[in-house]
Structures are given as structure tokens and as C-alpha cells.
Amino acid sequence: MxxxxxxxxxxxxxxxxxxxxxxxxxxxxxxxxxxxxxxxxxxxxxxxxxxxxxxxxxxxxxxxxxxxxxxxxxxxxxxxxxxxxxxxxxxxxxxxxxxxxxxxxxxxxxxxxxxxxxxxxxxxxxDNDIPDTDFTVGFDTAVNTALDAIDRIRDTARSHQRTFIVEVMGRNAGDIALWSGIAGGADIIVIPEKGYNMQEIADKLNNNREHGKDSGIIVLAEGVMGASDFAAELDTYGNFETRVTILGHTQRGGVPTxxxxxxxxxxxxxxxxxxxxxxxxxxxxxxNNELVAEDIVATLEEHKHHTDLSLLDLNARLSTPR
Amino acid sequence: MxxxxxxxxxxxxxxxxxxxxxxxxxxxxxxxxxxxxxxxxxxxxxxxxxxxxxxxxxxxxxxxxxxxxxxxxxxxxxxxxxxxxxxxxxxxxxxxxxxxxxxxxxxxxxxxxxxxxxxxxxxxxxDNDIPDTDFTVGFDTAVNTALDAIDRIRDTARSHQRTFIVEVMGRNAGDIALWSGIAGGADIIVIPEKGYNMQEIADKLNNNREHGKDSGIIVLAEGVMGASDFAAELDTYGNFETRVTILGHTQRGGVPTxxxxxxxxxxxxxxxxxxxxxxxxxxxxxxNNELVAEDIVATLEEHKHHTDLSLLDLNARLSTPR
Amino acid sequence: MxxxxxxxxxxxxxxxxxxxxxxxxxxxxxxxxxxxxxxxxxxxxxxxxxxxxxxxxxxxxxxxxxxxxxxxxxxxxxxxxxxxxxxxxxxxxxxxxxxxxxxxxxxxxxxxxxxxxxxxxxxxxxDNDIPDTDFTVGFDTAVNTALDAIDRIRDTARSHQRTFIVEVMGRNAGDIALWSGIAGGADIIVIPEKGYNMQEIADKLNNNREHGKDSGIIVLAEGVMGASDFAAELDTYGNFETRVTILGHTQRGGVPTxxxxxxxxxxxxxxxxxxxxxxxxxxxxxxNNELVAEDIVATLEEHKHHTDLSLLDLNARLSTPR
Amino acid sequence: MxxxxxxxxxxxxxxxxxxxxxxxxxxxxxxxxxxxxxxxxxxxxxxxxxxxxxxxxxxxxxxxxxxxxxxxxxxxxxxxxxxxxxxxxxxxxxxxxxxxxxxxxxxxxxxxxxxxxxxxxxxxxxDNDIPDTDFTVGFDTAVNTALDAIDRIRDTARSHQRTFIVEVMGRNAGDIALWSGIAGGADIIVIPEKGYNMQEIADKLNNNREHGKDSGIIVLAEGVMGASDFAAELDTYGNFETRVTILGHTQRGGVPTxxxxxxxxxxxxxxxxxxxxxxxxxxxxxxNNELVAEDIVATLEEHKHHTDLSLLDLNARLSTPR
Missing domain, CATH: 3.40.50.450 (Rossmann fold)
Structure with a gap:
């Protein structure tokens, strides 16, 4: 060698x-x-x-x-x-x-x-969507970039009593959406690994308003659909003063964490x-914090990336007023 | 009182x-x-x-x-x-x-x-588009937010030899585009105060490639047109591997500078x-660094915001290989 | 309840x-x-x-x-x-x-x-120094804050061919020093869990210079000693154009990651x-990415925080020119 | 040519x-x-x-x-x-x-x-301390770097009811201290262009406490004295739970604004x-926003940098409860 x-x-x-x-x-x-x-x-x-x-x-x-x-x-x-x-x-x-x-x-x-x-x-x-590793290089930075944008958008959402739909990257995996959504205090997170029910989303936003929360953030993984289409569909369920932001390629660059x-x-x-x-x-x-090396055939052909769907439940628990 | x-x-x-x-x-x-x-x-x-x-x-x-x-x-x-x-x-x-x-x-x-x-x-x-003041509250922060995004996008543009069209805010005024564009090392800045010639833009990008610069950033103020339309028009002049990013509402929030x-x-x-x-x-x-107070009628009805168009020439001088 | x-x-x-x-x-x-x-x-x-x-x-x-x-x-x-x-x-x-x-x-x-x-x-x-958890709340942010400072300091270190000693927090645990040091490309990391040999440090800096690397960063956990004392001791082993920066309380605040x-x-x-x-x-x-709950008596009286000392070896491998 | x-x-x-x-x-x-x-x-x-x-x-x-x-x-x-x-x-x-x-x-x-x-x-x-220019290259970035640190420190100051003395750069000029101090909501700014009265400072801090403000930030330009000396002197006027942070060389580097x-x-x-x-x-x-070129002899030998001392008065007006 x-x-x-x-x-x-x-x-x-x-x-x-x-x-x-x-x-x-x-x-x-x-x-x-x-x-x-x-x-x-x-x-x-x-x-x-x-x-x-x-x-x-x-x-x-x-x-x-x-x-x-x-x-x-x-x-x-x-x-x-x-x-x-x-x-x-x-x-x-x-x-x-x-x-x-x-x-x-x-x-x-x-x-x-x-x-x-x-x-x-x-x-x-x-995207963090590679099997046999808990985390990929670049995921943590992308999540923090998306989070920084969500923090900024919340300033405007709160100031203007609006609901923002923030489209983040993730064609097959909802990891960026889940992490940036929880960290950004999103009201709703929508990911490709799981279906969504627009009526439930509308009900939740209405419930928030009844409890005095008149602005909101929906974090949407691009793999589900485009944010504009999502907003159009949501608008048929009520007037939520929606605005759309597509974070796009800004998530791919930047100083790594x-x-x-x-x-x-x-x-x-x-x-x-x-x-x-x-x-x-x-x-x-x-x-589990340990370096591993898997047979690349197994990784490619047999194994799958597992998105931690328990984070979706966590976010639901932390964003529901009674 | x-x-x-x-x-x-x-x-x-x-x-x-x-x-x-x-x-x-x-x-x-x-x-x-x-x-x-x-x-x-x-x-x-x-x-x-x-x-x-x-x-x-x-x-x-x-x-x-x-x-x-x-x-x-x-x-x-x-x-x-x-x-x-x-x-x-x-x-x-x-x-x-x-x-x-x-x-x-x-x-x-x-x-x-x-x-x-x-x-x-x-x-x-x-937007910095108010008469009788050199700067408005919020402009400097918005420029730096746009700049941060442009810096991130350049990482990807360079890594992948692509031309990014970055749409920034500014319906009537090109100030955000000019400042973030110059600071971001944009190849081309397009603002509503001045027309653009798509053939010249394509020629410039081609000239860049001939000089070995195979990636680029075009900063486009939203008041000119949408970035997707701009990309579609540019694509009729050649294959520049264009990608579009619309910064949107992220420019409105964030910790002020x-x-x-x-x-x-x-x-x-x-x-x-x-x-x-x-x-x-x-x-x-x-x-000129001094606080002033103008008659608000004159500000509203007679005065105009003056975008510093010399910055456009500056950027042209700083982005032209020979 | x-x-x-x-x-x-x-x-x-x-x-x-x-x-x-x-x-x-x-x-x-x-x-x-x-x-x-x-x-x-x-x-x-x-x-x-x-x-x-x-x-x-x-x-x-x-x-x-x-x-x-x-x-x-x-x-x-x-x-x-x-x-x-x-x-x-x-x-x-x-x-x-x-x-x-x-x-x-x-x-x-x-x-x-x-x-x-x-x-x-x-x-x-x-500080990340609590037993029975791989990570504490606040550690990741503090590491990134320290890293941001190290990135800034490297600009000056390189521009002026100097060796900076950056003192980070960590009275008993070297975790902040290890993570920010590796991420910051430090030449040397000094932590309380392990002794240091000033002659070896001086030799390494001299070796770097012989290989053309005329600036450097030493990340020092406060628990070892103060950065000024460290610089004074190092200066007795040669002229390394040392400068000292103590990050201090800036590491404790800020927007969480x-x-x-x-x-x-x-x-x-x-x-x-x-x-x-x-x-x-x-x-x-x-x-290992799973939530756990340990008996608090055992945590306090029997268990210890384990700093990942393999990171120290990693840094040594990644910072040694031949 | x-x-x-x-x-x-x-x-x-x-x-x-x-x-x-x-x-x-x-x-x-x-x-x-x-x-x-x-x-x-x-x-x-x-x-x-x-x-x-x-x-x-x-x-x-x-x-x-x-x-x-x-x-x-x-x-x-x-x-x-x-x-x-x-x-x-x-x-x-x-x-x-x-x-x-x-x-x-x-x-x-x-x-x-x-x-x-x-x-x-x-x-x-x-340092912004060069005659014949309102601003020098690097000043705005350094101010924002200092400001970022002050924002972080305020988190801790407020959480722990403490008074932080933050030493910023500026041997001859108080510009960094003034701008970062006003932007950081400092209670007191101390600069070399103007003397200070420690009794007045102590009175002000005491007055703040009487009005319910039990934490504070003092921004000190290094040209006045070191922060530790300043803290020691202040401590002779009362118990203000002072802590010291010296921003140091972090102010010199970083991505420019x-x-x-x-x-x-x-x-x-x-x-x-x-x-x-x-x-x-x-x-x-x-x-006044216009590029100028002065005879360099006059700049060096006759002209002086003028710190805007009105900012000191502004800060006093904005930090005094009644």
C-alpha cells in the first residue's frame, strides 16, 4: 500500500x-x-x-x-x-x-x-437517508441551517399572525424536517414516511387559534409535495393566512457544525x-456512537434507513394546547 | 406632554x-x-x-x-x-x-x-426604499441574511459547476440585491431600476467559462421578475446548468445587526x-451619518428613494475576466 | 397527579x-x-x-x-x-x-x-461532565460557540504566523476542548483527564514549522491551567509567537443548536x-441514542462521566505532518 | 502603467x-x-x-x-x-x-x-481609528462579533443576576465599545476618549437594582484599562456580582459582514x-457615503479620528430608569 x-x-x-x-x-x-x-x-x-x-x-x-x-x-x-x-x-x-x-x-x-x-x-x-449509519456527514449542518431559517420566519409569523409552510429538503427521508421542526417549535411536521390528513392539520391550527396561538409553522419535507401545492390544499380548509418559504439549496452549503x-x-x-x-x-x-463498517452490498441491497418516527409523536405532544 | x-x-x-x-x-x-x-x-x-x-x-x-x-x-x-x-x-x-x-x-x-x-x-x-434616509431599519440585517445564503449557495455552485439565480426581496428597489450581490461576489446583479439584456448576461457567463470560471451567481431582485421565469429565459440562450433559490421571508426576520x-x-x-x-x-x-427630520408630506409626495446605481457599475468592473 | x-x-x-x-x-x-x-x-x-x-x-x-x-x-x-x-x-x-x-x-x-x-x-x-448520559443539554451549543471563536482566531493565526492558545471551559472534563479542538483543526488539545508534556508540545510545533506550517492552535481546557500560565511555560521551550485567548462566559449563552x-x-x-x-x-x-433513566444515587455516587479519550488520539493522527 | x-x-x-x-x-x-x-x-x-x-x-x-x-x-x-x-x-x-x-x-x-x-x-x-474616513474595513465585522458575544453573555447575566464587564478591543478609540455597547443594550460604556467616575457607575448599577434590574453589562474598551482591574476597582464600591470576559482576538477574524x-x-x-x-x-x-482621497501626509500628521461621542450620551439616555 x-x-x-x-x-x-x-x-x-x-x-x-x-x-x-x-x-x-x-x-x-x-x-x-x-x-x-x-x-x-x-x-x-x-x-x-x-x-x-x-x-x-x-x-x-x-x-x-x-x-x-x-x-x-x-x-x-x-x-x-x-x-x-x-x-x-x-x-x-x-x-x-x-x-x-x-x-x-x-x-x-x-x-x-x-x-x-x-x-x-x-x-x-x-439528507441522512443512508442505511447503516445513525448520522451522515452534512446532516447536522443542514438541520441547523434550516433551523436558523425557521427561527427567522417565526419572527415574521408571530409579528403578522400568519402560518408559514417551510419546505425543507428530504426527498425520501423526513429527518431534516423532523429535527429542524422539533427544534424550531413547529406546530406540524409533514414527512414522506407517513401520510398526512389535511383536515386534522386544519383542525389543529384552528384549535391553536382558539387557544390564542394565532401564528404557526408547518415544516414540510419536499418529498411529500411542494409547499405551494400544500398551501393551496390547506387553504381549501380555512383561512390560515398561509405563506410559503422554500429553503432550497441554502441547506446544502455553509460552514459545517x-x-x-x-x-x-x-x-x-x-x-x-x-x-x-x-x-x-x-x-x-x-x-450508537461507535464507528462501524458494514458490507456495502448489504447496505445497498438489504438494509434501510430508519427515520426515528417517535420524533413525530414527540412533536405532537409538545405542540398541543388543551 | x-x-x-x-x-x-x-x-x-x-x-x-x-x-x-x-x-x-x-x-x-x-x-x-x-x-x-x-x-x-x-x-x-x-x-x-x-x-x-x-x-x-x-x-x-x-x-x-x-x-x-x-x-x-x-x-x-x-x-x-x-x-x-x-x-x-x-x-x-x-x-x-x-x-x-x-x-x-x-x-x-x-x-x-x-x-x-x-x-x-x-x-x-x-427594502431601504423610503425617501429622505440613506438607510432604513432592517436593511443591513436583510442584506447580511441574503449574503449568508449566497455564501452557502456558492459552496454548491462551485462544487457542481452550476449557475445559481438567487432571488432576493426588493419590489421597487434593488438595494438588497446590489449590496448582497457585491458582497457575495455575484457575477451579475439584476435590479428593477435598470433594464437587463439577457444576451449580454449569457455572453458574460460564456466568457466566464472560457476563462475557467464554470460556476456563477446571479442575484435577482424580485421586482424584476421571478427567478424561475428568469432561469427559463436564460436557458433559451445556452446551457448554464441553472438552479433557482428564492430567499423569501427568511430575509425579514432574525437577530438585527x-x-x-x-x-x-x-x-x-x-x-x-x-x-x-x-x-x-x-x-x-x-x-450622511446625521439624523434628519423632513416634512413628511414632502417625503411622501415629492421625494424619491435613490438607489446607488454606481454599485452596479462597480460589480461589473469586479466580475469581468479578460 | x-x-x-x-x-x-x-x-x-x-x-x-x-x-x-x-x-x-x-x-x-x-x-x-x-x-x-x-x-x-x-x-x-x-x-x-x-x-x-x-x-x-x-x-x-x-x-x-x-x-x-x-x-x-x-x-x-x-x-x-x-x-x-x-x-x-x-x-x-x-x-x-x-x-x-x-x-x-x-x-x-x-x-x-x-x-x-x-x-x-x-x-x-x-461541560458534558454528568454520568449516565452521553450528552448534556448545552454541550453541543458550547462546542459550536468555541468552534466559531477558533475559526475566527485561525484567520489571525494564519495571517500573522502565530500560535494561539485558546482556553475553553471544562474544569473536570475535556469534552469541549476535544470536540472544538478536532472540529477546529487544532494542532494540540490539552485536557485535564490526561497529563501533558511541554517538551513534546514544543517539538510538535517545531516539527510543524519545519514542514511549512508556521501558525497553530492549541486548545486548552481550563481545568488544566490558565492559558497565560500555559503560554508562559511554553515560551520557555522556544519562541512560538504565542497569543492567548480565553473564551470565558461566551460559551455559556447563545441560541441553542x-x-x-x-x-x-x-x-x-x-x-x-x-x-x-x-x-x-x-x-x-x-x-446510544436511547433515553434512559438511572437511579440518581448510583449516578451521583457510583458512576463516572467517561470522556472519549480516543478523540485525543484521533487529533494527534490528523495533525502530524511527516 | x-x-x-x-x-x-x-x-x-x-x-x-x-x-x-x-x-x-x-x-x-x-x-x-x-x-x-x-x-x-x-x-x-x-x-x-x-x-x-x-x-x-x-x-x-x-x-x-x-x-x-x-x-x-x-x-x-x-x-x-x-x-x-x-x-x-x-x-x-x-x-x-x-x-x-x-x-x-x-x-x-x-x-x-x-x-x-x-x-x-x-x-x-x-479599530476604526484612522483619520479621514468614517469607517475602516473590518470595523463593522468586529462590532458584530463583539455584539454576538455580548448577546450570549446577557443570557447568563440575566439568568444569574450578575454584572458582566466585557472588554473589547480599542486601544485609542472607543468605537467598537460604543457601537457594540449601544447595540448590546449595555448599561454602561467606558471608552478612552472620556474619563469615567467609578462612583457614578456604582450609583447607576445600584439605581438599576432598585428599579428591579438585577443584571447588567458594562462594555469596556481595552484602552481604558484591563477588565479585571476595572472589576476589582468596581468591587470596592459595592457587591455587584461582577464577572469578567475579555473578547480578545476573536474580534479580529471571521467572515466579513x-x-x-x-x-x-x-x-x-x-x-x-x-x-x-x-x-x-x-x-x-x-x-458621508462618498469615496474620498486625502493627502496622506495630512492624514498622518494633521488629521485625527473623531469618535462620535454623542453615542455615549445616547446610551446614557437609553439605559436610565427613573
């Missing part, structure tokens, strides 16, 4: 740079060489590869986005793409690879491992250790 | 509470009594009025929104509304009134003064001073 | 208000009444007790400090103090009590339970549930 | 990078070349000089510190140093120089201009314009 490569793939997430740094620092600290691959698997195939020196990852731990850039590259699902990628890795003398990203990244890591090139995956996505930086650092360090032990085809995660 | 009232009206803006506090503190410090009127002119007419004690404005200087709430109330344009409002003021023994808000608030203050009840207006709106709190405090203090001198019908402002 | 009381005690921590809100909301939601006790055990003995209505905890989830105030009150260690406290509780018809705070608060809760009055403790302190608000909400909700089940003398915590 | 150089000198200030970017961008936009000089005048004399490409200043506008580094270099006060510096400038073909910093930087710019090499100064320091970035951008752009017009020996500033 002499050279370890690293790439980021899929949507960027705050903390990816902290993982890149950790991988590079651990690699260099072990006397090996670290190689960065730009633009994910696209750059791998294209050979956009460079050595990372110790100083290159100085002063990056706090930066959002990814210093290695990212790109979509469905072509890596083909044998041709994979073989070309391995050819490039060999050309640069790279012996193993760390891949940071989500589902697609894991598939890439698996494909390489199957072809005899050890690769491990680090879960990096704001302490938790995301520590998690990213632990993941990066652990990934190098596994590769040095000759292991590949693994999905790294954190479960 | 014994009692001075205060109300907030129109859209809420960060720093309104700092003005309420300053009015109340100065009034109480002068040995007079401060009365808060909830829900703007609606609450005035309805008599939703209460005494403000010194401790009531403790710990509010940092809060967004308005502790006195706000509401639309077009009925105050009528003689009936105004007379009813004055009746309530007399009932509570209030001798003069400070009104914090925008255009509509100024009209209310003018109407009261014309009917013999002295009122002065403090410019409070995030130092500048907004200091400005709000100065305005509130000055408003009380003017009223104690028996003056009314004035629009308070800051010009 | 009709009335449940709540008090905060010891040093304030961000998220305490989120716990107060959760307790009050759950209590009210169950059809019971919530009573707030001001100034901790001092206010309990003095009878500074008031009913908390649903609206009283509206808009407090995001606020630092504690709306119930806090105070030192060693007198509650005496039988006299405890009996007087129970007398007040009975006078107000309060049937059970939630206590939010650290060690001292737990002793108070235990004393009341031993005298037949059920009380449970919620761990609220920025999402994680702290969610944790505080879960704790508060769970505390009420336990009391409604007739349980008392329990220390609430979170272990 | 073909090449324009730029350096930063003295203490770093947020927004310096925005000025470097603006100078480089304007220079490149004009078809000229920009050269960066590392480590201020030390690097100038040592020839640590490099060409700045357009992309080099991409993504730096939001960064604290200075990408050109800074260093003390008293040797530049000598003829030898200056001649050596000019020699280096000629060697690199640099025709004019922009210097960003404070007093020392201006002296350097003056010395070069006197020797026939045109240089202009941009005021960059958090919108205002600082816009100001820095305008200054940088204007500096290039002046140099292209063949002008040198000028101190750039902003007065």
Missing part, C-alpha cells in the same frame, strides 16, 4: 472537506501518499487526479462544499467506465480508494471492489485504517 | 424592537409614560393599547420581528378610521405618537398630524425628542 | 428553556398544570413559584439562558432547607418536580425524593412521563 | 481579502497585471511577490484574515528598507502599489511615494483608479 485516492460524489454536503482532510492527513501521517480525484467518478475516468500535500488540506476543515468538486456520472455504472477508472487508478499508482457521498457513490465503490480494487464509502449527504466536522474526521481516519488493513467493499457508519 | 404612544406597521423588519425600546426608554427617562399600541393602526382603532414599563423592553433589542405586532389596515386611510384612532389616543391620554414602518405608516402619521395630533415616522423596512440596532436606537431617541419639542408630521432619517 | 413543578439550577446552559418548554407543554397536554420555580432551590424555599400557561413557553425554545433564572443555594443541602422546600411545594399543590442542571441539582432532586417527594433530574450543563433543542425536548417530555408513572429519584440521560 | 502591486500590513481585519480581490479584479479588468506581495513590507523587501490571476481571488471575498499574510516590519522606516523595497518593485516590473492596513501601512505608502513610487493606502483595521465587503470592494476599485490616473500618496476613505 503506497497511495490512497479520495473523491467526492453526488450532492455536496458540509463536512466533505473535513473528511477529505482527515483521509489525506491520516494517509500522509502513515507515510503514504494521498491523491485527490476531482469531479467524482467523472474525473476518475478522465484522469483528473493530483497529489494532495499536507498543506493543501490546511484551512479547509471549516469550508462548505467540496474542494474535490463533484459531478454526476451515470456512465460509471457501465463496465467500460469502471475499467477505465481502474486503468487511471493504476496509471497513478493508487492502491485503494475512499469515496464520500451517498447511494451512487456507494455503488461506485462496490463496483471497484468487485473488480478487485478496494474502495470504501463514507456517508456524505445532508462541530458535530459534522468531528464525524467527518472520524470517518476519514477510519476509512484509511480499513484500507490499510486490506479491506474494501465497506460502508462506514456510526451506530 | 405626558404620554407618548408607539406602534409598528407594515412588514416587520429586524431592529423594530430596538426602536420600540429606544422610544420607551427615552420617554421613561424623561419622566413621561410610554404606551405601546399592538397590531399597528388596526390596534390603534381597536384600542389595543397598554403601558410599557422600563422592564418590558429589557432583553428585546436583539429580537427580530416586532413585539407590538403588525397588521394591514387600509381602513386607516378613511376619515372614520383616523377619527376613531384619535379618539382612542385621547381615551388613553396619549399626546403624541411614533410610527415605525414604511410608506403606509408614514401616511398614517401624516393623517394624524393633519388632524392636530403630532406623529412622526421612523423608517423601518428591509449592530448597525440596525444602533440606527434604530438613534431614530427612536430622536423621534421622542422631536415630539417633546412639539413637532409632528416629520419623517426621520439619516443622511 | 395534578401539578408538576420545574426549576433550573447551577450554571445556565443553552437549551434549558427548550426543556422547560417541553416539560410545560407535555404537562399541559396531559391535562395537568405546570408550575415554574424561579431561581432554583433558592426560589423553591422562598416560594417564588408561578403557574406556567401554554403561551408562556411560546417563542422560548430558541433562547439562551433560563427563563426560570438560576442561583446558588448551598442551604438546600440542609434538612431545614429541604423541609421548607417541600412545604412550599405542598402549599402550591405541586406533586412532583423536574430539576434541570448538574451535580448540585441532582443532589437536590435526590434529597426531595428521599423525603417522599418525587423528583427527576435532567442533565443541563455545557438543533441538537441541544431536540435533546432538551426529549428529556423534558420523558421526565414528565416518568413522574406521571409515579417514579422519582431518577437521572435522565441519553445513551 | 502595466503592473500594480498590493500588500496587507499591520493587524489583520475582516474584509482585507475583499479589498485584495477588488484591486486584483479591477487591475485585470483594465488589462493590467496584479501582483501580490506576501507578509506586508517584510515580504516586499524580501521579494516575496507573485502574480495574481483572476481565479486566485475567486472565493476569497468571504474569508477573514488576509490571503497575503501580514507581518510587523519596523525596518521599513529606514531609507535602506525603502530603497530595497523599490528595488524589488522595479525588479518585478511593478509600477504602483496599494497598501491595506492602518497607520504603519500609511507611513510605508507615504515613504514610497516620496521616493517617486506611487502608492495609496486603504484603511483596514477593526456585507458592509465591510462592500466598503472593501469600493476602496480597492477606487485605489486602482487613482493609481491609473497617476496619483499617489493618498489615503482613501469614505466620508
Amino acid at each position: 503506497k497511495r490512497i485516492g479520495i473523491l467526492t460524489s453526488g450532492g455536496d454536503a458540509p463536512g466533505m472537506n473535513a473528511s477529505v482532510r482527515a483521509v489525506a492527513r491520516r494517509v500522509i501521517g502513515e507515510g503514504l501518499e494521498a491523491y485527490g480525484i476531482n469531479y467524482g467518478f467523472a474525473g476518475l475516468v478522465a484522469g483528473d487526479i493530483h497529489k494532495i500535500e499536507y498543506a493543501d488540506v490546511d484551512d479547509v476543515i471549516q469550508r462548505g462544499g467540496t474542494m474535490l468538486y463533484s459531478a454526476r456520472y451515470p456512465e460509471f455504472a457501465t463496465a467500460e467506465g469502471q475499467l477505465k477508472g481502474i486503468e487511471q487508478l493504476k496509471k497513478f499508482g493508487i492502491d485503494a480508494l475512499v469515496v464520500i457521498g451517498g447511494d451512487g457513490s456507494y455503488h461506485g465503490a462496490l463496483a471497484l471492489t468487485k473488480r478487485g480494487f478496494n474502495a470504501v464509502g463514507i456517508p456524505g449527504t445532508i 462541530a458535530k459534522d466536522r468531528v464525524l467527518a474526521s472520524r470517518f476519514g481516519d477510519y476509512a484509511v485504517q480499513l484500507l490499510m488493513e486490506g479491506k474494501g467493499g465497506l460502508a462506514i457508519g456510526i451506530q | 405626558k404620554r407618548i404612544g408607539i406602534l409598528t406597521s407594515g412588514g416587520d423588519a429586524p431592529g423594530m424592537n430596538a426602536s420600540v425600546r429606544a422610544v420607551a426608554r427615552r420617554v421613561i427617562g424623561e419622566g413621561l409614560e410610554a404606551y405601546g399600541i399592538n397590531y399597528g393602526f388596526a390596534g390603534l382603532v381597536a384600542g389595543d393599547i397598554h403601558k410599557i414599563e422600563y422592564a418590558d423592553v429589557d432583553d428585546v433589542i436583539q429580537r427580530g420581528g416586532t413585539m407590538l405586532y403588525s397588521a394591514r389596515y387600509p381602513e386607516f386611510a378613511t376619515a372614520e378610521g383616523q377619527l376613531k384612532g384619535i379618539e382612542q389616543l385621547k381615551k388613553f391620554g396619549i399626546d403624541a405618537l411614533v410610527v415605525i414602518g414604511g410608506d403606509g405608516s408614514y401616511h398614517g402619521a401624516l393623517a394624524l398630524t393633519k388632524r392636530g395630533f403630532n406623529a412622526v415616522g421612523i423608517p423601518g423596512t428591509i 449592530a448597525k440596525d440596532r444602533v440606527l434604530a436606537s438613534r431614530f427612536g431617541d430622536y423621534a421622542v425628542q422631536l415630539l417633546m419639542e412639539g413637532k409632528g408630521g416629520l419623517a426621520i432619517g439619516i443622511q | 395534578k401539578r408538576i413543578g420545574i426549576l433550573t439550577s447551577g450554571g445556565d446552559a443553552p437549551g434549558m428553556n427548550a426543556s422547560v418548554r417541553a416539560v410545560a407543554r407535555r404537562v399541559i397536554g396531559e391535562g395537568l398544570e405546570a408550575y415554574g420555580i424561579n431561581y432554583g432551590f433558592a426560589g423553591l424555599v422562598a416560594g417564588d413559584i408561578h403557574k406556567i400557561e401554554y403561551a408562556d413557553v411560546d417563542d422560548v425554545i430558541q433562547r439562551g439562558g433560563t427563563m426560570l433564572y438560576s442561583a446558588r443555594y448551598p442551604e438546600f443541602a440542609t434538612a431545614e432547607g429541604q423541609l421548607k422546600g417541600i412545604e412550599q411545594l405542598k402549599k402550591f399543590g405541586i406533586d412532583a418536580l423536574v430539576v434541570i442542571g448538574g451535580d448540585g441539582s441532582y443532589h437536590g432532586a435526590l434529597a426531595l425524593t428521599k423525603r417522599g417527594f418525587n423528583a427527576v433530574g435532567i442533565p443541563g450543563t455545557i 438543533a441538537k441541544d433543542r431536540v435533546l432538551a425536548s426529549r428529556f423534558g417530555d420523558y421526565a414528565v412521563q416518568l413522574l406521571m408513572e409515579g417514579k422519582g429519584g431518577l437521572a435522565i440521560g441519553i445513551q | 502595466k503592473r500594480i502591486g498590493i500588500l496587507t500590513s499591520g493587524g489583520d481585519a475582516p474584509g482585507m481579502n475583499a479589498s485584495v480581490r477588488a484591486v486584483a479584479r479591477r487591475v485585470i479588468g483594465e488589462g493590467l497585471e496584479a501582483y501580490g506581495i506576501n507578509y506586508g513590507f517584510a515580504g516586499l523587501v524580501a521579494g516575496d511577490i507573485h502574480k495574481i490571476e483572476y481565479a486566485d481571488v475567486d472565493d476569497v471575498i468571504q474569508r477573514g484574515g488576509t490571503m497575503l499574510y501580514s507581518a510587523r516590519y519596523p525596518e521599513f522606516a529606514t531609507a535602506e528598507g525603502q530603497l530595497k523595497g523599490i528595488e524589488q518593485l522595479k525588479k518585478f516590473g511593478i509600477d504602483a502599489l496599494v497598501v491595506i492596513g492602518g497607520d504603519g501601512s500609511y507611513h510605508g505608502a507615504l515613504a514610497l511615494t516620496k521616493r517617486g513610487f506611487n502608492a495609496v493606502g486603504i484603511p483596514g483595521t477593526i 456585507a458592509k465591510d465587503r462592500v466598503l472593501a470592494s469600493r476602496f480597492g476599485d477606487y485605489a486602482v483608479q487613482l493609481l491609473m490616473e497617476g496619483k499617489g500618496g493618498l489615503a482613501i476613505g469614505i466620508q
